[in-house]
Structures are given as structure tokens and as C-alpha cells.
Ligand code: OOG
């Protein structure tokens with residue numbers, strides 16, 4: 540047990556160091572081919588503890604790899620969850636902090652703000668949606684700490700699902716006012732449409748993804764607290780960012796979210 544604990548500590552240290560020094564590295568599983576998902580989540584949880592110790596606040600959770608587009612792009616066959624802290628929230632109109640990023644990519648997401656606490660097991664899309672206060676359009680900026688975004692499922696879990704920053708849009712709707720599977724998004728890069736999708740890309744309905752997050756977090760004795768932000772996962776392939784470009788996600792009812800790079 541002691542060696543598992545020290546292994547978790549060591550990998551958490553190494554992943555946070557890669558992030559803090561903006562240096563990519565090989566996947567953990569190159570050295571630890573037997574790394575299992577449970578241990579990978581322990582590494583992820585340990586990185587959260589370290590972020591909190593250094594003054595960050597836990598503000599929510601994210602799902603990753605909830606769409607076929609993302610699963611295919613990353614060659615991973617299952618959704619994952621990860622943690623969001625206040626340091627990851629990029630206020631609208633603030634330019635991307637390039638000096639803190641290795642090889643950022645952007646993806647459009649449907650974002651929930653929770654009105655009530657949501658705890659599994661047994662959460663359904665309907666009960667999940669009933670706990671939502673508002674829905675936003677968002678952009679997530681991911682930045683794997685692994686060279687060339689090459690990773691397996693346990694690697695990406697340990698790396699907090701490549702989390703770096705996210706931006707939410709200026710408009711919101713109540714969860715009942717929208718039919719989320721039909722909410723569409725055009726992702727525009729420098730005036731050209733780079734990708735498009737609807738909410739149905741995310742597990743058929745982003746509310747299904749939210750229910751899945753609550754149920755899988757419950758297996759590790761966590762709940763989604765009232766007031767939390769939940770990113771439900773990239774609707775399209777993630778697009779590599781380049782300096783100087785402007786990315787806008789145009790949603791049908793949730794307005795436009797812009798990122799200046
Ligand atoms: C993993 C992060 C996945 C999403 O929305 O699918 C993610 C990655 O693609 O590096 O945030």
C-alpha cells in the first residue's frame with residue numbers, strides 16, 4: 540500500500556511540474572504499463588489536493604471524451620471526469636496566456652451551472668437536468684501535458700483530462716427552455732467554419748453526460764455541489780490554436796463565445 544501511495548504522490552508531482560514548467564513529457568504508461576484507472580483517478584485527485592493547497596478553489600467538474608468526435612480523435616473509447624478550479628476560468632476578452640501553455644487546442648462545449656447538489660448513484664438525464672440552474676455555451680482550452688497529445692485512458696485521467704482553461708459565453712438559458720440535443724454550434728476560426736455539431740453529439744444529450752458524471756463520481760464518494768460549473772465535453776474535434784487567431788463558437792440560443800489567441 541505504501542508503495543502505491545508514494546507512486547501516486549510521485550506521478551502527481553511530475554504531472555504538475557510538467558504543467559508549471561510548460562514542458563511536455565511522455566505518457567505515464569510508457570513507464571507504468573499496468574497503471575489502472577482507479578490509480579489514475581487517485582493521481583488526478585492528488586493533483587487537485589495540491590492545487591487547493593496552493594490556494595486554488597474547486598469550482599466544478601468536467602467530462603472529457605463524451606462525443607464520438609473526441610473519442611475518435613484521441614483514440615480513447617470511454618468518457619472521463621476531471622476537476623475544475625478557479626485558476627482555469629478565463630474571463631471573456633482576456634487573451635490566452637500563451638506563456639503557460641504547451642500546445643493548446645480548443646473545443647466547444649455545453650456548460651451547466653448547478654442549482655442543486657447532484658449525487659449518484661441512480662441519477663438519470665431528467666433528474667440531472669432538474670438540478671441545473673443555467674446552461675451556457677463555452678470554449679474549453681485543453682493542453683495535454685503529454686507530448687503530441689499521445690496518451691491512453693489512464694494517462695489522460697491522471698493528467699486531469701488535459702484541463703487548462705475554459706471560457707463561458709455571455710448568454711444563458713434555463714435548462715428547461717432549451718432542447719439540448721438540438722442546440723447547434725458552429726466553431727469559427729478566423730472567419731472560417733472549422734467544425735460544427737449539435738448537443739446530441741454529447742452522449743445523445745448533454746444531460747446524459749451530466750448524469751454519467753454524477754454516477755461515476757459517486758463511485759469515488761464525490762458529488763456535484765450546488766453552484767458548481769460542469770463542462771459536458773467537446774462537441775467536435777479539438778482544433779489546435781495558433782497565436783494571433785480568433786476563435787468563436789456560435790450557438791443557436793446560447794450566443795457567441797470568443798477567444799482571442
Ligand atoms: C482530453 C480532454 C478531453 C473533452 O472535452 O473531450 C476533453 C484530450 O482530448 O486531451 O476535455
Ligand code: MG
Pocket residue numbers: 601602603646648679681770772773
Ligand atoms: Mg473538454
